[in-house]
Every structure is written in C-alpha cells, then in structure tokens.
Amino acid sequence: MENIDIYDHATLLIRIRQLRADKKIQEEELKCRFSEFVDTLNPLAIVKGSLHDLASDKEIQFDLAKVALNMGSNLIIDQVFGKYRSIKGFFSSVLVENISNGFINSGAIKILSLFKKKKTVKEFHTSESQNLI
Numbered sequence: 001m002e003n004i005d006i007y008d009h010a011t012l013l014i015r016i017r018q019l020r021a022d023k024k025i026q027e028e029e030l031k032c033r034f035s036e037f038v039d040t041l042n043p044l045a046i047v048k049g050s051l052h053d054l055a056s057d058k059e060i061q062f063d064l065a066k067v068a069l070n071m072g073s074n075l076i077i078d079q080v081f082g083k084y085r086s087i088k089g090f091f092s093s094v095l096v097e098n099i100s101n102g103f104i105n106s107g108a109i110k111i112l113s114l115f116k117k118k119k120t121v122k123e124f125h126t127s128e129s130q131n132l133i
Helices: 009-041 043-055 058-081 087-106 108-117 121-132
Strands: none
Touching: 009 043, 043 058, 058 087
C-alpha cells in the first residue's frame, strides 16, 4: 500500500473512494478464491477427479472390462440355471459361474479385442466362410 500525501478535503475524498473500490475488488477476489477452495474440498469433486484419472489408465480400463464381463455372464447364468429357485439350480449356476469366470479371466484380452473390433456375428460368419473358400 502506498502512502499518498493528502493536503485538502478533495484529495481525501478521492483517496477514500479509491480505497473503497480496492476493498470491493479484494473482497470479490477473496470470495472467488474461497469458493474454489470449498469446491476442492467437495467429496464429489474429489471422487470425480480420481475416477477421471483412473479411467485414463489402460490397465484399470482392462480390469473394469473384465469385471463387467464377469458380472454380465453371472447374471445370464443366474437367470438360465435359476440360482435362487432350487438347491440344484444354485449349485449348477455356481459351478458354471466358476468355469466361465476362469475362461473370461484367462482369455479376457481376446474377448475384449473382439469387442473393440465390434464385429457382428453376421460379419464374423461371412469372414469365416470366405476364409474356408
């Protein structure tokens, strides 16, 4: 803050106006910085930032895709074998789930590469029949 010599009433009034304007500017800057600080402490923003960082990691994307494949296959198996309808259905669905999870975990790279290529079943069969000819 600078020292200004004030000799009369007019310069005193001008200086008071300048100080009030500076005060308002500093208050607005302080409000903005405080709201930014509060936003950084927001748990939702922290989680969102963490997930954004995690989603950019290829290894984590691969693991999430494996989990999605396992969950999808388990859902289908539960519906087909009737996991919650009988004891026999429960044991058979658990057995098939364990076998399918083993296949998915061992061949997940091949399965995910097929999904990335987005070949439809029709395209797959036509390309296989052309390879046979």
